[in-house]
């Protein structure tokens with residue numbers, strides 16, 4: 332393990348595990364607690380009424396990566412979550428979790444069926460093509476991004492031509508997801524039109 336000491340982090344009042352169906356991790360809270368750096372941490376979920384711990388996980392932080400260790404239904408699980416950053420504003424960087432399942436950048440990961448993954452993955456685990464399209468393009472984009480420095484910056488040794496080609500390929504991945512979403516909206520609106528024809532009461536909706 333790298334540098335950094337052990338520390339316990341107590342959940343805050345207002346954290347309401349009972350209000351949610353699933354326990355979650357929020358990268359913004361981790362950032363606020365300065366946990367996105369090398370070190371060993373414990374994340375605890377508290378019962379808001381009694382402030383008693385209801386669950387906890389151990390976290391080992393290394394550069395750009397967290398290793399989560401926890402027990403779910405008697406099974407000891409260890410899983411890795413990458414931390415990625417995107418540029419924002421004037422030189423700042425916003426951290427994200429990279430969903431271990433689909434590779435999307437997300438602020439929150441949810442624990443369900445023993446695994447942490449994004450809301451989308453957990454919801455769509457029994458459905459449809461959106462997951463495939465998002466997963467495929469994210470997987471491809473991740474590989475492309477791995478060849479660049481943080482925030483899509485050009486590595487010093489990389490030719491401008493190569494850099495331009497990589498950037499274009501990354502943008503194409505983003506575009507593919509945008510297109511899919513736009514298509515989904517069109518399909519949804521088409522579905523609404525059909526419903527209005529079949530149910531005149533919906534005409535004004």
Ligand SMILES: [Zn+2]
Pocket residue numbers: 430431432433434435448449450451452453
């Ligand atoms: Zn996901």
